[in-house]
Amino acid sequence: MPMIVKFWGVRGSIPVTAQRARVFGGNTPCVEVRCNDDVFVCDAGTGIRELGRDLARRAPAPKAVHLFLSHLHLDHIQGLPFFLAAVPKLTVRIYGLSEEDTSRQRLLCGELGAEFFAQNPAAGRARLEFDHFEDDALNIAGVRVRAIALQHPGGCHGFVFEHDGSKVVYASDVDLGVGAEDARERTASSDLLTLRPVPRPLLHAARGADLLIVDGQYDDAQYRDHMGSGHSSCLTATDLAIQADVKQLALFHHDPDDRDADLEAKVKLCQLRAAKLGADFPIFAAREGVALKL
Amino acid sequence: MAETSSHRRSEATVPTLIVAARRERDVRPHRLQQIEGTGAPRLIPLDREEFVMGRDEAASIRINSARASRRHALIRRHEEGFELLDNESRNGVLLNGLKVFSAVLRDGDVVQVADGVFVYHEG
Numbered sequence: 001m002p003m004i005v006k007f008w009g010v011r012g013s014i015p016v017t018a019q020r021a022r023v024f025g026g027n028t029p030c031v032e033v034r035c036n037d038d039v040f041v042c043d044a045g046t047g048i049r050e051l052g053r054d055l056a057r058r059a060p061a062p063k064a065v066h067l068f069l070s071h072l073h074l075d076h077i078q079g080l081p082f083f084l085a086a087v088p089k090l091t092v093r094i095y096g097l098s099e100e101d102t103s104r105q106r107l108l109c110g111e112l113g114a115e116f117f118a119q120n121p122a123a124g125r126a127r128l129e130f131d132h133f134e135d136d137a138l139n140i141a142g143v144r145v146r147a148i149a150l151q152h153p154g155g156c157h158g159f160v161f162e163h164d165g166s167k168v169v170y171a172s173d174v175d176l177g178v179g180a181e182d183a184r185e186r187t188a189s190s191d192l193l194t195l196r197p198v199p200r201p202l203l204h205a206a207r208g209a210d211l212l213i214v215d216g217q218y219d220d221a222q223y224r225d226h227m228g229s230g231h232s233s234c235l236t237a238t239d240l241a242i243q244a245d246v247k248q249l250a251l252f253h254h255d256p257d258d259r260d261a262d263l264e265a266k267v268k269l270c271q272l273r274a275a276k277l278g279a280d281f282p283i284f285a286a287r288e289g290v291a292l293k294l
Numbered sequence: 295m296a297e298t299s300s301h302r303r304s305e306a307t308v309p310t311l312i313v314a315a316r317r318e319r320d321v322r323p324h325r326l327q328q329i330e331g332t333g334a335p336r337l338i339p340l341d342r343e344e345f346v347m348g349r350d351e352a353a354s355i356r357i358n359s360a361r362a363s364r365r366h367a368l369i370r371r372h373e374e375g376f377e378l379l380d381n382e383s384r385n386g387v388l389l390n391g392l393k394v395f396s397a398v399l400r401d402g403d404v405v406q407v408a409d410g411v412f413v414y415h416e417g
Contacts, residue, residue, distance in 0.1 A: 004395055023400045282392055289398030290389070293380070 003166050004034040005211060006291035009047020012173075012217050012231065012253035013075050020259035025288025028075040029172050029253060031213060033161050038141045041067045042159055042170040047288065048079035052086030064091045065126075066140055068147075070172055071156040072107050080108060081117040088124035096132040097147055097157060105130045148205045150174035152230035160205050166294045169206045169246075171214045172253045176202075176232040176240055177223065193276060198240040206244035210294040213286060214240060216251030219266055238270040242279045250286040322417035324376055324399075326369070331410035332358040338412075340376055345369040347407050348381070355410075361385050362408035374398055375416060378405055 009027035016026030028045025039055065039062045041048065055062060065087070070076055084092060096104050108128075111117065119125065138145045146160040151174055158171035176198050206212050216234030218226060223233035234251050241249040251270065254263055263285040270283045323341040328334040338345075338355060347355040348366035357366065363383040370377050379396045380387040388406035389397045399405070401416040 006396075284392050287397075289374075289377075290392075291395040291397070292393070293395035 001036050001164065003161065003163055003168060003210075003294045004032075004291055005168055005213075005294065006032045006034070006051075007047075007250075007286045007288055008032060008051045009043075009045040009079070010252060010254055010286040010288055011045075011075075011256055012215075014256050015046045015075075016256050023260040023287065024254060024263050024285055026256075027288060028078065029070075030079065031170055031286075033168055033170075035143050035161075035163050036141065037062055038143065039065045040140075040143065040145070040161060041065055043068075043070055043076045043172065044078075044080040044083060045075050046079040046082075049082040049086060050288075052083040055087050055090065061089065064093055066145075067092055067094045068145070068159050068170075069094065069104055070150070070158065070170070071152065071154060072103065073154070073173070076173075077108065077111060081112055081119070084112070084125040084128065085119065085123055087126045089126075091127045091129060093129045093131050095138065095145075096130065097136075099132050101132060102130075146205065148201055150202065151176075151178040151199060153228070156230070158202065158205070160209075167209045168211045168294065169202075169209045169213065171202060171206070171212070173230055174199075174202065174215045174232060175228075175230050176215070176236045177227070195243060195277065196236050196239040198236065198243060203240060203244055206240065206246055209244065209246045211248045211250060211292060212241050212244065212246040213250045213252045215253045216266065216270070216285075217253050217255045219269065222255070234266045234270050235273050238273050238283065239277075241281070241283070242274060242277055247281055248292070249281065249283045251284070252286045254285065324417045325415045326355070326405070326412045327415060328410060328412050331408070333410070340369065340371075343371045346381075347410070348383075349408075357408050357410040359408040359410065362410070367405075367407050369399075372398055375400075376414070383407075 009030035011026050011028050015028050027047035029043040030045050030047030030051055031042040032051055033040040094104055133147050136147045144162045148158040150156040150158050150171060156173045161168045214237045215232045216237040217231040218233050220233050220235055267283060267285050274283060323339040326338040328336045345354040346365050346368060347357055348364050349357060349362040350364040365381050366383040367387045368379040368381050376399050378399055386393045390404050399414045403414040405412045
């Protein structure tokens with residue numbers, strides 16, 4: 001069975017409702033990976049509410065939803081209370097990184113408290129369960145899931161989903177320039193024909209992926225102004241995709257100030273760079289409401 | 295006195311015009327404009343819940359191409375307008391050049407099904 005990947009939230013940092021985000025969308029991160037009737041979800045940004053509404057209408061309804069949180073920054077968890085309220089009949093299983101890692105359980109139970117969220121007592125909500133990775137890997141209904149540490153302030157993880165020869169890599173919130181000694185110089189516009197160094201663990205994890213979803217929030221000039229904030233230049237993301245020999249690249253975690261036209265311009269820049277470096281694969285900006293079959 | 299009367303008239307008229315314009319916008323159907331392929335150019339008002347795009351003679355948007363599957367793709371009404379769905383076609387569906395499984399359409403999107411190329415216009 002193929003994997004279906006659907007984008008429910010693609011914007012970074014804070015939701016955007018302005019007209020400038022009409023095409024690509026303004027909800028914060030949430031990506032669904034569907035395999036058979038099993039639903040795997042990356043992050044619980046505001047986009048997860050729409051996923052919840054959709055799941056509530058699906059027939060047959062999934063038995064369980066497996067939720068993987070890259071980290072606990074607000075834009076990756078703020079949709080969760082609304083999601084749980086939207087799917088009162090489902091079980092949502094959230095995975096910590098190890099048996100000792102209870103940070104998700106503690107923080108999310110707090111987020112669901114009355115201080116932060118007014119639950120409609122009559123509506124009910126999904127049953128929450130907590131589980132954890134064993135040695136950074138899991139096997140759920142024939143899907144192998146691996147966690148990959150990413151460079152981001154406070155820590156962050158990406159996730160690799162593999163099933164029946166297909167592979168999807170989700171790496172939101174990563175500074176691909178960290179670890180490259182000359183990152184500032186390497187992102188200079190003159191550096192057009194040399195592949196930039198990228199973190200080896202992520203490069204290894206992404207090797208041959210059918211779809212790489214990766215942080216490409218900035219162009220090079222924006223990146224130089226935001227070094228240390230934990231996000232990447234879309235051109236460095238392109239270099240990662242080229243070196244990993246992926247089949248498709250989705251730029252993700254769009255800047256909240258970016259207009260639709262800005263995202264299209266970034267995609268063109270990346271396509272130009274890939275072409276000059278002799279690579280040929282689809283590069284696009286992740287867009288809400290779009291699903292791909294792998 | 296005349297000024298007051300004129301002022302009252304404009305107050306009454308402008309909102310009516312706005313309401314009328316909004317009503318026209320709301321009832322004007324979204325459209326698919328075929329710009330390439332057999333049958334182009336043509337304008338297809340999306341005035342039903344679902345359209346089938348394909349080679350089948352019964353398809354509501356017929357695409358006369360050997361590369362098209364019989365029931366290649368669906369255009370289905372969605373709460374935000376219309377949604378494009380690949381109906382397990384052999385050659386896939388392109389949205390702005392990207393092969394997609396499904397997508398909520400936005401004004402100006404270019405949909406390609408086999409040799410047929412369409413631009414989606416919101417009402």
